[in-house]
Amino acid sequence: MQVKVHHNGDDAFIAWKPEGFIKDCRGFALMRRRNGVEEVVSTWVGFADEKQKDGERRASTNWPIQKYQWTDYMAHPGDRLQYRVVPMVGPDRKNLRADSDDASEWTDAIVLDHEVSPKIEAYFNRGIVASQWVSRRLGITADDLKTKKLRKVIETPDDPFRAYLMGPLGERLFALLAQAASEKRDVYAALYELDDEALETALEKFRKRAHVVLANGSVKKKGEDQNAAARERLAAKIDLHDRMVSPRALGHNKFLVICDAEQKPRWVWTGSQNWTQTGLCTQANNSLLLDDFELAREYRKQWDLLKDAGDQTPQTLKDENSRPRATKVGPAPTRLWFTPTVGQVDLEEARAIVQGAQQAVLFLMFNPGPADTLLNEIIDTARAGDGEHRLYIKGVINQDPSTTAHPVELFDQANSQKADFDVVLPAAIDAPTKWFRRELKKLPDTFAMVHSKVVLVDPFSDHPVLLTGSHNLGPKASGINDENLLIVRDAPGLASAYATNIMSIYNQYRWRFRRAVQKPSKQWKGLEDGDSWQKGYLKPGGAALREIDFWVGA
Numbered sequence: 354m355q356v357k358v359h360h361n362g363d364d365a366f367i368a369w370k371p372e373g374f375i376k377d378c379r380g381f382a383l384m385r386r387r388n389g390v391e392e393v394v395s396t397w398v399g400f401a402d403e404k405q406k407d408g409e410r411r412a413s414t415n416w417p418i419q420k421y422q423w424t425d426y427m428a429h430p431g432d433r434l435q436y437r438v439v440p441m442v443g444p445d446r447k448n449l450r451a452d453s454d455d456a457s458e459w460t461d462a463i464v465l466d467h468e469v470s471p472k473i474e475a476y477f478n479r480g481i482v483a484s485q486w487v488s489r490r491l492g493i494t495a496d497d498l499k500t501k502k503l504r505k506v507i508e509t510p511d512d513p514f515r516a517y518l519m520g521p522l523g524e525r526l527f528a529l530l531a532q533a534a535s536e537k538r539d540v541y542a543a544l545y546e547l548d549d550e551a552l553e554t555a556l557e558k559f560r561k562r563a564h565v566v567l568a569n570g571s572v573k574k575k576g577e578d579q580n581a582a583a584r585e586r587l588a589a590k591i592d593l594h595d596r597m598v599s600p601r602a603l604g605h606n607k608f609l610v611i612c613d614a615e616q617k618p619r620w621v622w623t624g625s626q627n628w629t630q631t632g633l634c635t636q637a638n639n640s641l642l643l644d645d646f647e648l649a650r651e652y653r654k655q656w657d658l659l660k661d662a663g664d665q666t667p668q669t670l671k672d673e674n675s676r677p678r679a680t681k682v683g684p685a686p687t688r689l690w691f692t693p694t695v696g697q698v699d700l701e702e703a704r705a706i707v708q709g710a711q712q713a714v715l716f717l718m719f720n721p722g723p724a725d726t727l728l729n730e731i732i733d734t735a736r737a738g739d740g741e742h743r744l745y746i747k748g749v750i751n752q753d754p755s756t757t758a759h760p761v762e763l764f765d766q767a768n769s770q771k772a773d774f775d776v777v778l779p780a781a782i783d784a785p786t787k788w789f790r791r792e793l794k795k796l797p798d799t800f801a802m803v804h805s806k807v808v809l810v811d812p813f814s815d816h817p818v819l820l821t822g823s824h825n826l827g828p829k830a831s832g833i834n835d836e837n838l839l840i841v842r843d844a845p846g847l848a849s850a851y852a853t854n855i856m857s858i859y860n861q862y863r864w865r866f867r868r869a870v871q872k873p874s875k876q877w878k879g880l881e882d883g884d885s886w887q888k889g890y891l892k893p894g895g896a897a898l899r900e901i902d903f904w905v906g907a
Contacts, residue, residue, distance in 0.1 A: 354457035355905040356438055361477055361850040362467035363521050364857055365425040367460075368904030369438045374891055375455055377442045378884050380417025382451065385425065386435040386459060394425060397485065398788050400446045401879030405788060408489050414451065417441040419886045421901045424857045428465055430521055435459045446882045467521060469846035471683030474642040476522040477854045478626070480635050481802070481861055483781035488790040490514060495785050498793045507634040510551035518634040522626060525642065527555060529611060529622065534558040539616050541656045543596075543606035543835070545823070546570050547583040548629040556591055563591040566659045568604025568835070575600065596835070597664045602693070603834040604659070605823050607632075610652045618649035623822055623837060625719070625805045635796055636804035637717065637858050639821060639851070641839070645682040648689065652837075655691050659835060666835075671695050677702070685844040692824065692836040697725075699824070699838055700831045703808070704730045706818050706840070710810045713903065715855045716748035717805040722827030723759035727808060727820075732762065738771035745903045746774040749859050751803040753778055773896045779803060780865035788879065792865075803858065809851050813906060817848035 356369040367383065383394040393412040399405055400416070428434055437459045440452040467474045481487075482503070491499040506514045516523070530552075533540055540559060543566045547553065556563045565587070570579025578584065578597065587593050596604045609622040624640030626632050643649075662670050671693050678689040690699035707714060707730045714731055721728045728750070735746050754761035768774040779802040781794035795802050808820040824830045824838035841847060868876050880886075890897045901907070 354438055354455065355907060356436065356457045356460050357905045358434070358436055358460050358463055359849040359853045360428070360434075360463055360465050361475060361853040361857075362430055362465050362469065363428070363477060364853060365428045365434055365436070365463070365465070366422065366853040366856055367425065367436050367438070368422040368901065369457060370421060370901045370905045370907060371440065371455060374884075374887050375440050375442065375452065376884060377444065378440045378452070378887060379443065379446055379449055379882065380413075380419040380441055380880065380886075382413040382417055382439040382441050383423055383425075384437040384439060385428075386437075387428070388433050394423070394427070399880060400882050402882065403879065407790070414441060414449070416880065417449070419880055421890055422856075422860075422904060424853075424860060430465050430467065432465045433462055434465065435462050446880075467525070469850040470685055470844040472644040473682055473685065473841070473844060473847055474525070475847060475850040476525050476640045476642065477520060478522040478633060478636075478638050479518050479520040480633075480637050481858065482635050482796070483779065483792045483794050483802070483865065484861065485789060485792070488792050491793070493791055493793060495791055498791070500793065500797055503635070503793070503796060507630040508550065510554075515634055522638065522640050523633045526622065526626075526640070527551065529620075529642070530555040531558075533611050534562075536614065537562065538614065539564065539612045541610040541618070541653055542566070543604070543608055543656055543659055544568065544628050545603065545605045545607055546627045546629050546632070547580050549633065552628050553583055553586060556587060559591060561592050564594075564656070565591060566594045566596050566604070566656060568606075569595075569597045569599050571603060572599045594660045595664065596659060596662070598666065598835070602666060605825075605830070605834045605836050606659075607823050608652055608837055610649050610656065617646065618653040619646055620644055621649050621652050623652070623839060625807075625821070625823060627804075631796065631799055631801070632804065635799065636801045639805045639807060639854065641821065643682050645680065647680045648678075648682060648687065651678040651680070651689055655837070666693060682841070685847070686842045688840040690824075690838040690840075692830060692834060692838070693832050697828060697831045700725075700727065700826075700828070702840070703727055703820055703826065703838070706810055706820065707731055707734050707808065710734060710744055712811045712814055713745040714748075715746075715809040715812065715852060717803055717807045717855055717858060718748065719751045719801060719804050719806055719825055721754075721825050722829055723754060723761060724828070726827035728754065728761060728826070731808075732768055732774075735768050735772035735774040736770070740771040743899065744772040744774075745900065746772050747855070747859055748776050749803050749855075749862055750776060750778060751801060773899055775863075777859060777862045777866040779862055780869045782865060782868070807851060807855065809848060809855060812848035812852040813845075816843055817845060818842050819844070819847055819851055821851075
């Protein structure tokens with residue numbers, strides 16, 4: 354049995370491959386060794402003919418896992434973990450035993466640490482509300498999605514439910530701000546949105562040591578301001594500079610530069626997370642913390658350019674943005690682009706990275722646009738394969754681009770003829786079932802569910818490449834908006850962390866998305882009391898077996 358474990362500092366992703374079909378196997382038990390203590394991982398769904406209490410969990414020795422990968426959400430940051438996969442065999446579900454002969458060895462120990470590459474920390478929130486744990490914690494019923502209750506949760510700074518939704522991302526951001534304020538360090542932020550009581554309070558503590566360029570969000574008319582309340586509150590308290598570029602463009606950055614004790618720029622916090630209640634709590638977002646003087650200086654210089662530009666986007670700014678900033682963070686080479694650029698030079702480099710993929714492209718996207726985007730490039734790359742060396746391409750997109758005025762052929766069969774291509778959209782369980790409560794897909798009057806803008810190429814090769822930042826990966830982001838796009842190469846731990854996060858979100862939505870378009874008679878009813886469930890996964894030459902091979906490194 355081959356087993357591989359990846360992690361993102363918060364969750365562990367386990368993939369395995371047995372030597373072949375296992376007779377009478379009803380699934381796999383997953384054993385966890387946490388900080389030296391052995392445990393059986395629990396699952397949430399039983400066999401099709403069983404009854405289940407609402408929210409019931411049972412050990413995977415009793416309700417085994419009928420697939421070949423699992424995300425362990427019950428792991429915790431700081432845990433030292435090992436895993437062992439054990440087939441559960443028997444004539445029926447009531448007479449199962451552990452098949453120790455076909456079981457795996459214990460995996461090598463990992464520690465859930467956020468410094469996944471030297472001087473680079475990766476953070477993710479827990480912002481997908483279309484989940485059973487959110488439904489149960491809110492008390493969602495068939496007739497009440499409890500949206501008012503969730504609104505109250507995310508607007509209350511000390512609410513423990515809010516803290517859990519923010520996850521390690523929110524915890525780290527607030528800790529950074531608190532430490533920098535207490536040590537009287539200067540910070541420089543360029544923000545698209547600011548709408549969170551706790552974040553505004555954190556900035557107030559810096560007084561004039563907080564230097565913020567604040568855009569006006571996304572508005573329809575000149576002079577409108579989505580950040581009016583925060584702007585009025587902070588204007589006399591911090592060093593605040595207006596950048597009112599919408600609706601002409603978006604001041605779409607969300608970066609923070611933190612200075613050291615000598616007020617030299619040292620740390621950069623960047624990613625997809627807006628400084629809002631929803632950005633922290635009800636959207637899937639990612640952030641990086643990078644400890645590098647040279648990179649921090651480049652972000653600080655960009656802050657100055659944005660401050661000096663005021664509400665304009667002068668040609669000098671575009672020209673300056675049209676050159677990449679190259680440096681190393683620890684051993685990892687990086688390239689940094691700011692936008693708007695001239696001639697889509699940022700996207701040209703990104704396209705070349707996708708075109709050069711040898712193994713895989715994994716991605717999360719919000720709204721790249723209808724044409725000439727990195728999504729279009731990924732689809733073109735999938736179609737350009739030779740059919741033998743098939744790329745593994747998986748992703749999640751916030752909205753369906755095939756329904757726009759210029760449709761993207763996201764679900765065309767041609768995408769998967771020469772590559773193992775599969776993309777899903779956010780979905781939720783819309784009515785109670787035998788096993789599940791109804792779920793809330795998103796808060797009313799909000800749009801984003803998957804807000805990360807991430808492309809990960811060849812994550813388990815010798816030369817993985819990560820692209821992340823505020824950049825929505827399309828022409829508007831490249832040529833009109835204020836954005837930042839960070840490209841990090843040759844950082845395997847960072848690649849593994851982002852692969853874990855992408856697959857966690859992909860797997861969360863994949864079953865829900867497929868269920869939404871299936872006839873009720875075809876929808877999954879529970880575990881199979883037999884061994885034939887293995888056949889689809891282990892079919893020679895099949896996409897499912899290639900997926901297993903990819904994740905175990907076979």
